[in-house]
Amino acid sequence: MTDAHYADPRLVALYDALNPFAADTQFYIDLAARTEASRIVDIGCGTGLLACELARRGYTVTGVDPSHAMLDIARRRPGSDRVEWIEGDAAQLGATTADLAMMTGHVAQVFLDDASFEATLAVARATLRPGGRLAFESRNPAVSPWAAWTPDLSRRVIDDPRYGAVEIWQQLTEARHDRVRFDTRYRFFRDGDTVVVPSELHFRSQAALTEALVRAGFSEMEWFGDWSRSSVDHASRELIVVATRD
Structure with a gap:
């Protein structure tokens, strides 16, 4: 059953007020610049805040999300005409290629079973060029x-x-x-x-996330415990990873 947060038009309309441009948004914008990406895929792009901001900065961006209601908002944003929008899950990316893939907004927690989570990681890897990176975050259980x-x-x-x-x-x-x-x-x-x-929601540990990434074909991983790029420790509220495709 679809979570009403992503289907009920009233709740979708509240999403941006509850999730505005913040430190996490800036982290991913900075990451795009730091990795010298040119083509970016935003998996679970939601209402398109990050995707449109990246497109405005000159990146070639594809945003994919299963929520029709959220994509309706995304398509009305300034700069949305510069983004390729795909309604569906990551499997709908097809032959799309990218230097950088992102899964923001704690979307990793939405995958309740490991099979669907790892299938999404595998699609992300297939989308990336050799040496490309996947970045996402999950709250630390x-x-x-x-x-x-x-x-x-x-x-x-x-x-x-x-x-x-x-x-x-x-x-x-x-x-x-x-x-x-x-x-x-x-x-x-x-x-x-x-x-x-x-x-x-499913809160995976750093060890569980690492194992899933390795099985999906990622090798080198950078981990951060907050949006200021601090190291992960016992008190970190976030598990933020930037993983490199083999």
Whole structure:
């Protein structure tokens, strides 16, 4: 079943307000420059913020995402005409080639089973030229990031130009090892409607991510624990990897 975060037009409309241009966006823009990439694939491009920004800077960009609603927003962004948009999963990339592939927005956590995650990594590798790089991030399960997913700690209110004020909070429903289930609640003040979206995520350890990357055909890996490129340690909230194709 499709997560309503990526299908319900009201929730998709809130996505950019909840996920604005921030340190993670800048990290990937800087990475494109540092690796001297020219062709970039954004796997799970969502509403296209990063893809359009990269295209604006002169890169040849392909954005792929299974959400029709999110791509609708992406296609309306300034500069969207410079991006090739593909509706579907990574397998739809076909003969697309790239110097750099990205999976941002913690999309790695959405793959609940290892087979689908590793199939996506394999497609990314096939897309990359020899020596090309794949970059993505996942939250570090060692620090239990889901501990803050309580109504008191996660509650916030945003003001959307179309839907007005919306109160949003999360409620953890199950946490077992590296799998977490939780509800996100959206209360629309204007019409009094409340939407509850159940979600499940898979938080893989650095070791598990490394093993998956090696099986997919990546060798050299750079790891960072935050968007300032600090080394990973026991307190790192992020596991950010830049992996090189064999």
